Structures are given as structure tokens and as C-alpha cells.
Amino acid sequence: MRDIAAAPDRVFNAWLDPAQARRFLFATPDGEMLACDIDARVGGVALIVERRGDREAHHHLRFEEIDRPHRLVFQFRACMAGQTDQGEWTRVTIAIAPTDNGSRLTLTHEGVWTDYEKQTRQGWTMILGNLADTVENSND
Template sequence: MTAPVEIRVEKTFRHPPERVFDAFVDPARVGQWLFHTPEGVMERTDYDPVPGGGFHIVERRDGTPAHHWGRFIAVDRPRRVVFDFWVEEAPTEKTRVTVDFLPRDGGCEVVLTHDLAPAWAAWAERTTAGWTMILDNLHRMTEAAP
């Protein structure tokens, strides 16, 4: 069996892990950053970030809904969130995403690792760009919050 392709994206935040983690798991704010694109319109943000809970996020892009699903495996405040993730194009090909919140000089480093299924290896560059955009969105949101 072919091993997953590991995608790794890192982002530095000036806020401590607790604040960034809390923003990451806040259902009221998830539509501001997760799978949110500049041109898209968020239509649905069902988000229950507890072990066994899940999410279904839908953003309309160029008139077409983009569906994203997940099931939370671990939620360990303020250190780590782990979830299985899948999209409408491959509902039976769940992939694992791990997000670590590491203390760094009064702030934190967010390290997101996505074990992309081998069948999606051709999408590695696009997936990296997507997660980079998502962490940039999370960064902007935490910077703007009081």
C-alpha cells in the first residue's frame, strides 16, 4: 500500500496557544476562516469541535457549493486538534488532519499536517496552498479580535 503524502503548513501567531486554539474551535467564528475564500459566500457552518463531533461547511464559489466534511478525533486544549476530513468528490477517502498549537516566545506556532491519500497526491500543491490560506484567515481573525 502506498503511504499518504504529508502536507505540512506552519504559521506564527503573536497570541498564546490558548487564544488561537479557542478561535480554532469557536463555532461562531469558523465561517470567517475555515474553507473561506475571498470570492466565496459562506452558506453553512455546522461545527461541533468535540471528540466524535463533526463539521459540514459549505461555501458557494462561482455559483457552485463546495462541501467540506470532518469528524473530530481529538480535541486537547490548548495543544492539539485532530480530525478526519473529506470532500464531496471523494466521500469515502477520509484523510487525517492534525493541528498542533506550540508555545513560542509568548505567542504560538500552529503546525498543520494533512496526511493526503495517495490517490490525491497530484493535489498536494493545491492542498498546501489551501491550508496556507486557511491559516492566514485564522491569523487575520485572531489579530482583529479584541
């Protein structure tokens, strides 16, 4: 859960707008964002690619539910370019509720392997921090 000082529609739209999403979605401090393609419709897909050192991290999304500005549900998997194992699909649910100071975002990630729970939690914590910076400090 993360409180964000921005209206729910602004927070929600950032997830589906490539110009904003490339600033926070799977972006790491030392990485270089190479692609952020989003087909923002139910059944649509997204591909976010970031260069991390000499490798490329590919993040795939398939949108299952888009209920603006309250709820976003997508299938998710990630892999490094060139891997033969493309990773298993998991499900991410984003719920956004209005608060007196903006929004409360609750993220649920189902299907994460036990061995990856800690790093997955750290990753989403970083992403939500970057999301807050993106929507609180920009005029998009």
C-alpha cells in the same frame, strides 16, 4: 508551520467556534459562507459549506482528538454539492505551541493524493493566513 501573534488558547478555540471558524476555515476571497456547524467534541462532526460561484463546496470533519489548547486531530473530506463521489477521508493534525510572541501552529495533512499536494498546501496556507487575521485582529 505558521507563527501567530495570539495565545495558544485563542488560536485553538478559533478552530472550534463557528463564529470564528466561518471567517477562515475553507473561506475563499470570492466565496459566500453558507453554513459552519461544529459539534466540538471527540466523535463530533463539522460541516462547513461555502458557495463558490454557482456551486457549493462541502467540507466535512470528524473530530478524533481535542487536547485544548495543544492538539486537534480530525478526519477531513471535501466535495462539491451534488457529486456522487463524496471524497476520501484524510487526517489533519493541528499542533499549537506557545512562543514568546504568541503561538506556533504546525499543520500536518495525511492522505492527500500526490496530484493534489500543491493545491492542498496552497489552500492550508490561505486558511492559516486567514486564521492569523481572525485571531490577531478581533476581540472575540
